[in-house]
Amino acid sequence: MAADTWIIVAGQPGVKNLIEIARGLTGQVRALVVGTEDVADTIAAAGVDEVVWVRPDPDIPLEAYATTVQSVVQDNPGVLIGGRNPAERVLFGAAVATLGAPVFTGVSSVAADGDDVVVKHAAFGGITEQTVVISGPVGLVVDGGGLPEPGIAVAIEEIAAEAMNDVRVVGRSESTDEHADLASAARVIGVGRGLKKEEDLALIEELAQALKAEIGCTRPLAEGLDWLGRDRYIGISGAHIAPKLYLAVGVSGQLQHIDGVRGADLIVSINSDPRAPMTAEADYSLIGDLYKLVPALTSALSGR
Amino acid sequence: MRIVVAFKWAADYQEASVNGSGEVDWSRARPVVSSYDAVAIEVARQIADAVSGEVIGLSVIGEPTVPSMATKTALARGLDRVVVVADETLNNASTTQTGEVLSRAIRQIGDVDLVLAGDSSIDVAAKMVSSIAAGFLGWPAFTDVGNVNVTHGSGVELTRPTAVGSETFTVTRPTVVALTADAVVARVPGMKDILAAGKKPVEQLSLASLGDLESVPYTVRGTSRPSHGARLQKVIDATDTSAAVKQLAGILRDAGVS
Ligand SMILES: Cc1cc2nc3c(=O)[nH]c(=O)nc-3n(C[C@H](O)[C@H](O)[C@H](O)COP(=O)(O)OP(=O)(O)OC[C@H]3O[C@@H](n4cnc5c(N)ncnc54)[C@H](O)[C@@H]3O)c2cc1C
Numbered sequence: 034m035a036a037d038t039w040i041i042v043a044g045q046p047g048v049k050n051l052i053e054i055a056r057g058l059t060g061q062v063r064a065l066v067v068g069t070e071d072v073a074d075t076i077a078a079a080g081v082d083e084v085v086w087v088r089p090d091p092d093i094p095l096e097a098y099a100t101t102v103q104s105v106v107q108d109n110p111g112v113l114i115g116g117r118n119p120a121e122r123v124l125f126g127a128a129v130a131t132l133g134a135p136v137f138t139g140v141s142s143v144a145a146d147g148d149d150v151v152v153k154h155a156a157f158g159g160i161t162e163q164t165v166v167i168s169g170p171v172g173l174v175v176d177g178g179g180l181p182e183p184g185i186a187v188a189i190e191e192i193a194a195e196a197m198n199d200v201r202v203v204g205r206s207e208s209t210d211e212h213a214d215l216a217s218a219a220r221v222i223g224v225g226r227g228l229k230k231e232e233d234l235a236l237i238e239e240l241a242q243a244l245k246a247e248i249g250c251t252r253p254l255a256e257g258l259d260w261l262g263r264d265r266y267i268g269i270s271g272a273h274i275a276p277k278l279y280l281a282v283g284v285s286g287q288l289q290h291i292d293g294v295r296g297a298d299l300i301v302s303i304n305s306d307p308r309a310p311m312t313a314e315a316d317y318s319l320i321g322d323l324y325k326l327v328p329a330l331t332s333a334l335s336g337r
Numbered sequence: 338m339r340i341v342v343a344f345k346w347a348a349d350y351q352e353a354s355v356n357g358s359g360e361v362d363w364s365r366a367r368p369v370v371s372s373y374d375a376v377a378i379e380v381a382r383q384i385a386d387a388v389s390g391e392v393i394g395l396s397v398i399g400e401p402t403v404p405s406m407a408t409k410t411a412l413a414r415g416l417d418r419v420v421v422v423a424d425e426t427l428n429n430a431s432t433t434q435t436g437e438v439l440s441r442a443i444r445q446i447g448d449v450d451l452v453l454a455g456d457s458s459i460d461v462a463a464k465m466v467s468s469i470a471a472g473f474l475g476w477p478a479f480t481d482v483g484n485v486n487v488t489h490g491s492g493v494e495l496t497r498p499t500a501v502g503s504e505t506f507t508v509t510r511p512t513v514v515a516l517t518a519d520a521v522v523a524r525v526p527g528m529k530d531i532l533a534a535g536k537k538p539v540e541q542l543s544l545a546s547l548g549d550l551e552s553v554p555y556t557v558r559g560t561s562r563p564s565h566g567a568r569l570q571k572v573i574d575a576t577d578t579s580a581a582v583k584q585l586a587g588i589l590r591d592a593g594v595s
Binding site: 044045094096097099100103117118119120122123125126127128129130131132133134135136137138151155156157158159160161162163164165166167169170171172174197198199200201202203204205206207208219220244256257263264269270277278287288289295298299300301307312313314315316317318319320321325326329330332333334 | 350351353355359360361431432433434436437440456457460461462463464465467468469470471472473475476477478479480481494496497498499500501502503504505506507508509510512517518519550551552553554555556557558559560561562563568569570571572573574575576578579581582583585586588589592593594595
């Protein structure tokens with residue numbers, strides 16, 4: 034299908050991967066931005082052909098602009114690409130529904146094949162890879178991948194923002210934790226429930242310093258134990274990362290977690306249980322107690 | 338207040354097996370009401386109890402008949418009744434088709450104030466069904482929601498994360514909300530709940546009664562086993578801590594990552 038592509042941007046401009054996938058297709062690349070002027074400006078310079086901008090009222094959630102998104106894509110059906118953040122998924126879902134387009138997550142490649150679109154994607158939590166053929170509109174959910182490279186800006190067409198009624202913002206909070214940027218980190222240490230106490234995170238922080246790594250974690254540490262922020266957990270429902278090194282410490286390696294680290298070049302595991310599924314998902318596994326191995330590795334890396 | 342909880346009767350993909358050509362065998366995987374959906378049912382029950390509302394479970398099943406385990410297990414968790422769309426043609430329904438069928442059934446049920454769902458299914462795990470269903474309904478949706486409270490009448494207040502923190506909204510109109518798995522702790526059904534579940538109403542809607550679907554179909558051209566699964570799988574003996582970390586430090590250096 035030589036149709037055009039719509040990238041749905043909601044609130045934040047970290048959509049590098051979405052633009053890259055769109056550029057690999059034929060046809061124009063259009064971005065529909067629901068967000069501040071800064072976001073629209075960043076996207077306009079990100080290598081797209083056209084920007085349609087909806088300026089949201091700060092007192093109204095981005096999600097309430099779903100019908101505006103629908104009216105824009107309706108007139109111009111094609112390939113739809115959206116990100117994985119909450120508001121992104123909602124506006125993208127609305128667009129997808131308008132066109133009745135099937136959606137695919139975990140997309141690794143997209144190509145036009147005559148009038149069809151061929152998509153290769155990880156299915157069922159990544160246990161298999163499917164190649165699917167669609168002759169009509171299609172929706173692709175793609176990991177943001179950080180800020181796009183700035184280039185020459187195209188013009189921005191602002192359109193009237195019409196939000197759904199009876200939906201209001203009544204509160205905003207900013208977490209005091211430093212915001213984690215796992216997606217673009219070159220080295221990530223993932224810590225799991227092998228860690229016994231919150232205080233023991235100090236061991237991991239020292240190793241992270243020696244390795245210049247960001248710290249991520251498994252879901253239980255962020256949801257439930259609350260030792261680390263939600264933006265630090267990795268997996269199917271959390272961050273998807275593609276670092277040069279992923280070092281899993283006390284992580285059992287359940288598929289839901291592994292789904293988020295498949296893009297890593299090198300995976301190393303430190304785990305006391307040789308039968309932990311993590312061992313099969315790693316390039317190298319140190320089988321032993323993290324309380325001995327982590328401090329020793331920190332010393333070895335610091336050259337002490 | 339009328340609350341619909343969309344739940345899926347499905348097996349966890351971790352229990353499925355995959356052969357060398359990437360074909361998935363679900364035959365030994367046991368379907369359940371997932372922990373996500375159990376949380377959505379619990380939240381709905383708590384809201385309904387607070388405002389004397391009604392909680393209706395809604396499920397789309399790709400089989401000609403409704404497995405009684407599916408409805409009983411969900412009902413025992415606190416639903417008042419269940420509506421099911423069961424049809425063989427919905428076997429392997431796409432995420433968009435499922436969202437469309439849910440939206441049609443929600444319209445058919447009528448007078449719905451709030452739709453709750455788990456944030457993800459445990460088999461497909463696309464995390465898109467609730468947003469798509471809302472898109473078909475023309476309703477707002479919210480995903481990754483950690484808590485929902487009734488404010489006044491049938492209005493709700495809910496919180497969802499942003500990149501830097503969270504935002505709280507009030508919604509005083511019908512809406513769809515997808516909940517995180519830790520929004521509340523779901524109850525464990527007791528013997529009484531399980532016995533009562535058998536007596537609660539189960540209604541089956543025919544797919545035909547919901548009208549023609551608009552979702553675009555697609556075909557699967559092939560499957561393959563994910564290649565990135567092929568890791569080196571080398572085990573370093575760590576009985577000698579310092580030798581092991583020295584070896585690892587060397588590997589990291591050679592790989593250019595330290
Ligand atoms: C629908 C759904 C979605 C999910 N999504 C995600 C997700 O996105 N991300 C995610 O991470 N999880 C997710 N989970 C949870 C996931 O299934 C696992 O429960 C979780 O990843 C396990 O976390 P863990 O490895 O920290 O803990 P555990 O499974 O408890 O593993 C701890 C590991 O530490 C090792 N260990 C213990 N002591 C030591 C020691 N002293 N030294 C070295 N090793 C030690 C143990 O051998 C074990 O392997 C999801 C679950 C469901 C049902």
